[in-house]
Amino acid sequence: MEKLHEEFVRYGSNAKHWLRQCALLLPEIARQEIWRAKGFGSIYEYAAKLAGMSKSQVDTALWVMNKIDDKPELKKVIEEKGVNIVRPIANLATKETASFWAEKASEMSKHELETYAKDYRQQICPGAKTTETIEMSLDPAVADQLKKMKGDRDWNTFMKELMDGQTKPEPAQTKQVPTRIKNAVRARTNGICSYPGCHKPAEELHHANRQAINPTHDPNHIHALCKSHHHLAHHSLIANENKQPREWRLLKHPDKFDPKYQVDQKFRRHVHASHTP
Incomplete structure (x- = not known):
């Protein structure tokens, strides 16, 4: 049983490796229309029959590789971990920040990187929201009591103290x-x-x-x-x-x-x- 498991893991790892290599080659194959020269009806048919790639995998590979075409650091990450790990940051990384994002992609799982990228956009990128408006419909007596409790403090200070208490x-x-x-x-x-x-x-x-x-x-x-x-x-x-x-x-x-x-x-x-x- 253990031997079968080990063989499956080894073959699975090899399959992932070759799929990553195929993804790296796809943009140039599409650009040169090699799929057409080899008698296939589309890049999707070419990738499906020769590499077992789905349409979604092909679309993802072409989109990501196009976004990071000038970022060799991220291409190296794809060689090691695949296209999907880079997808959350493909629109976010620039030539100047490619090394930074490559480091993060190498260290994190896809879900961790998605979360980090989302928080990064909100906190570090220009234009992030600094305040948020909340509307509430309260009973007049409750609203009156809240105003009395707030006193001269601003609402932010009052709510923070209320939560901390x-x-x-x-x-x-x-x-x-x-x-x-x-x-x-x-x-x-x-x-x-x-x-x-x-x-x-x-x-x-x-x-x-x-x-x-x-x-x-x-x-x-x-x-x-x-x-x-x-x-x-x-x-x-x-x-x-x-x-x-x-x-x-x-x-x-x-x-x-x-x-x-x-x-x-x-x-x-x-x-x-x-x-x-």
Whole structure:
């Protein structure tokens, strides 16, 4: 049984390798219309019969390769990890930032890179929204009470203080996170990821202070995150983790002098090992 599994993994790896090579060749084959010279009705028929590629795979390969034609760093990533890993950043990378994005694509999974690219656009790219308007229909008595509670403070200050004043359970030094703390942490965002602007379901709990450094389960420093943002946190790419999530910011590069960085490296090695066949 184990031998069959190992053979399948080996053949599968080889298949992925050759598919990546085919994707790299497709743009030039399309440009020279080699498919026509060889008697095929279209580039899709050519790729399907000779490489087993679907129409979607061909379209993706041609689109991505066209976008990164002048970015050899990203082409190298495609050789190693395939076209799909580069797709989330094909429109975002420039000749000047190609090395930066190649590094990120090499280190991250596709889902992690998609999340990072989305946050990057919102936070770092010009034109990102800095405020958001919310309209609410409230009972007059409730609205009056809120105004009284707000007093002379602006609404942002009042709402931040209101959120920070939520009752939290006492910290615990147990092996596992107690249920009361889990429930309280998830309730803060109604089961939604705590990262600013993310609306994915929160699948995992993140110890912002790193449990390996501080073994206490402190609800003030535990946050519910989606899987991708949890992984980005352990890429050491989220700044201000000691503050509330609304003050978190994306980093371009990790702070390798932060003690959390070494913990994160071990965490990622563990995750990688658990997913290796």
